[in-house]
Amino acid sequence: MSIYDFSFSRRRFISYLVVVVVALVLTGFTTAVNGAMASCSNVNISNKIIPERVVKGYTTSRADSEESLQKVTRAVRNGVNVVVWAFIRLVNDKGRPAIEHGPNLERLSQYINELSLEFGDTLHLVSFGGWNGPHLNTDFSPREMYDTWKEYGGDVFDGIDWDLEGEDTVDGLVSDASKSYIRLAVG
Numbered sequence: 484m485s486i487y488d489f490s491f492s493r494r495r496f497i498s499y500l501v502v503v504v505v506a507l508v509l510t511g512f513t514t515a516v517n518g519a520m521a522s523c524s525n526v527n528i529s530n531k532i533i534p535e536r537v538v539k540g541y542t543t544s545r546a547d548s549e550e551s552l553q554k555v556t557r558a559v560r561n562g563v564n565v566v567v568w569a570f571i572r573l574v575n576d577k578g579r580p581a582i583e584h585g586p587n588l589e590r591l592s593q594y595i596n597e598l599s600l601e602f603g604d605t606l607h608l609v610s611f612g613g614w615n616g617p618h619l620n621t622d623f624s625p626r627e628m629y630d631t632w633k634e635y636g637g638d639v640f641d642g643i644d645w646d647l648e649g650e651d652t653v654d655g656l657v658s659d660a661s662k663s664y665i666r667l668a669v670g
Contacts, residue, residue, distance in 0.1 A: 531604045531641055539565040541610070546591035559598060565606045567644045570613035571635075573620050573628055580623045580631040585609070592639045609636055612646035619647065621663040 540563040544551035555566060571585045595607055609632075611619065619628070632643060 531606055533606065534564045537565050538562050539567060541567045541569045543569055544586065546586040546588075546594055552594055555594075556598065556601075559602050559605055563605070565608065567608045567610045568640070569610040569644075570616055570646065571609055571611055572617060573611060573623070573631065575620055575622045580620070580627050582631060582635040585636065588636055588639050595639065606641045607639070608642045608644040609640045610644035610646045614646070616646065619645070 540555075540558045542551070542555050542558075544555055546552060546568075559566065568586055568591070572583045574581050574583050595605075598605060623631075
């Protein structure tokens with residue numbers, strides 16, 4: 484598990500801003516905007532409080548080995564308070580949205596409960612996309628995507644991390660975003 488580096492390009496900043504806005508909208512979060520900044524501290528999402536200071540870490544653990552979960556435990560012990568389980572994909576399965584590449588939800592749910600007993604509330608998000616990952620599937624509405632996520636793991640995860648940036652390489656396979664993708668991503 485790595486702690487995310489917060490130094491990034493303007494393009495990545497805009498991508499992260501879109502990720503935050505989409506995740507907050509989809510999880511039913513509302514906030515008052517004062518000037519250009521929104522205050523997100525001490526806001527309730529899924530019965531947990533967003534920490535005033537967020538230390539976010541991504542893990543590619545599938546919750547299928549104790550060794551991979553020990554890395555997450557070590558990161559939380561060292562101060563990570565938002566764990567992002569990366570990465571899942573939304574695909575078209577015979578005309579219906581479906582989730583691929585997710586962790587073992589039964590074991591993950593048990594692990595999250597164990598972790599909260601030892602360290603208190605840590606937010607757990609699941610991330611769609613990923614660096615060099617595919618863009619969101621535009622075959623479905625945001626509501627269909629949300630309902631699919633909720634059915635898949637809404638009782639395990641506290642929210643969604645939409646990792647929408649694609650690639651930085653201009654000629655990369657997923658560097659272009661269609662109009663329908665942008666409409667889907669920003670509403």
